[in-house]
Amino acid sequence: MGLLGQPTQEKIVLALALVLCLGFALLLPGFWTASNLLNLVRSVSILGILGVAMALVVIGRGIDLSLVATMAVAVAWSLQLAESGMPMAQALAFGLGFCLLIGLLNGFLIAYVEIPAIFATLAMGTAVYGFGRYFLFSLDIVYMPPDAHALTWVGQGTLFGVPAPIYMFALVSALAFLFLRYTRQGRYLRSVGDNLLAARITGVPTRPIILMQYMISSVIGFLAGCVTAASVASMNVRISNSTLIYDVILVVVLGGIGLSGGKGGIRNAIVGTLLIGVLLNGMTIMDIQYTVQNVIKGIILLTAIVIDTLLNPRDEQTAQQGDI
């Protein structure tokens, strides 16, 4: 209240991140240094980019569980093609095309066949991983050809001392922000997430918008995959089976983008990412076990949701009938 206005989950999470920052800065030697802070943001850049992709879909009342599998398989295929002699640019174009196709399929299943997004994309993720693993490459890890300097920069380069992945994160966030806020399609996407039936009756092309939203998320995912591959000079397809996809959803929900659609924006995804970044960095410096880190992540998420529910109670009265 007061200066800060109504406390929203976004503000709570931001405050929590700042408090953690302050605590770590006072207690942990080496936390509050330029290099560590850059490292902190760098380490969550990929998570952040994926978070933005997921945020766009969730705001449109969907969810994309195939995001990580698609990115891993598409990028690994690109690398495989490049290794077998195709020019890097062409190989990447194939990978991008693969992502667009998967996004289109997801969107088609959800918008036209009307399968719930969670099932359609879950099945799609499994299918994509299996397909890639069997038909496109033979090993789980595909290495980057040594001559792909341009791509390497995206993951390992720096500009004015700031690592390239941070620029990529900033760029994707800025573009997504502008798209959602200032374009007609962005408004359509939000209207579909808020109330699909109302959007349809108003004349919003709801089905094309749903197609678009899954294609965008796939493409942003591809970008995240490129950054991943470039920073470690390889792509490990097993990442599809890791908990990464849940971390992505965690970032989105933590930032305050309601899974019921229409709520929140790109800012929320960024705030969620930063909190996770600070937390993981601090815990790593403190040398806390990975499994314990998961417990702490889970508790943080629950806490954020509980605080939000306490501060912004769902008013049963207005929610149900609007008649006092």
Added chain:
Amino acid sequence: MTPILELRKGTKLYRGVAAVKDVDFDLNPGEVHALLGENGAGKSTLTKMLAGVVEPTSGDIFISGEKVALPTPADALKNGIAMVYQETSLVPSLTVAQNLYLMDDKPFHRLRGIYIAGQQFLQSLNFHVDPAALISSLGAGQKQMVEIARAVHHNAKVIIFDEPTATLTPEEKYQFFALVGRLKKRGVSIIFISHALEEALQISDRITVMRDGEHVVTDHTSNFDRELIVQAMVGRSLTEELYGSFQDRQTRQPGRKVLSVQNLSMGDVVRNTSFSVFAGQITGMFGLIGSGRTETAKVVSGVLKRDLFHGGNVQFEARPVRYRVPRPAVKDGIIYVTEDRKSEGFFETMSIAYNIYLGALAGGQADSPIISMKEMRTLAEHWTKALNVKAINADAKVIELSGGNQQKVVVAKALVQKPKLVIFDEPTRGVDVGAIAEIHQLINKLADDGIAVLVISSYLPEVLHLSDRILVCRQGRVVEEFDGSQAKEESIMFAAVH
């Protein structure tokens, strides 16, 4: 006589705003007490305090003269107070008997046992419902019967009905009234919230009218008539202005034929219906629930896709059309204004301005790919002023407005799309009396401006008041047409039910 249930100085605040203020209310044993008032008058909140759903901010509740606290609905039920809601609280996937005995303190029920007990019990109430039927397979009226039976089973001495007749067909309503009579004979006291004044006058012993969260008047029903109640509800006499002298009204002449529907069918709901709508005229469409009015309108405007069992054709502006989604219909100028604004009317996370602007974006009136805040402001300012939307400013969220103002925003979102044909489906449902007059004025103005208007309503005075022509629907088709200036209430109703 000690009242069986009494509330003294009851107050309920929501975020500092009083929904109910210092209200005294009492219910005598064996009495039917009607509770009337506009939307937002505080009727629901008052009864929810009595049923333990809402905790009073201050005030005391007495049962047969003894002070009690009712923190939860279960406590109220223990004290013999049951509430029957508009939306039923039955479990749809269980059977009637299972629902009846759901809250008994027994870990297991033998199905056979409860079916037999249920059968006997339902028969004793003269309800014809199969105890083994699934709730989800029942109609609205039967669900309500089960809900009432459950209240009686729990030995309720007081049953509170929230808008019990809103979803019932005329036959079901008749049965409901008979049931209220039987309950009364068993010594049950009844509180009855309603919007239908005639019903209240017909079945209640006493009437309480509320306005803006305050108690206005309580008296024996015989001391009231329609006029007096409306006056108490609105604090001024609006009936004349609203539904007054529709008999000697001038009707508009039809302009060119804008919409022509021939032999349209869709499944079992729309059956071989034919009608036309003309420019510069209001065509009223009257029909009871289940007469296929809404579905006909939705098929015409592309909201409902015609399924395999379809037929017939639709001509718009002398051109055959067939819409599979609403978007091309909107582009052509057919706008459907929904009867259910909450689930398909407006965008609750967005401001008034964005809601209206989205209409312009989707309708192609604001067609730049980059949105313009300036254009949005101008549009919002124009339409909130034109429709007299009452809000702090255009940045207020639609969900925070009253029903009438929400409806105005939905209408603004439709009108911004420059329609040639507007279909209003129950334009004043859940709208307060003041806003009803404004919406009617607006609909009249649209017709005066030469737009074709189709108004669907199940409220006869509204249809009579607005329409230049009246179409009556029954069992999925338009069965009769009346001239607006000559139609009589009785003859329209006759056509609708026979």
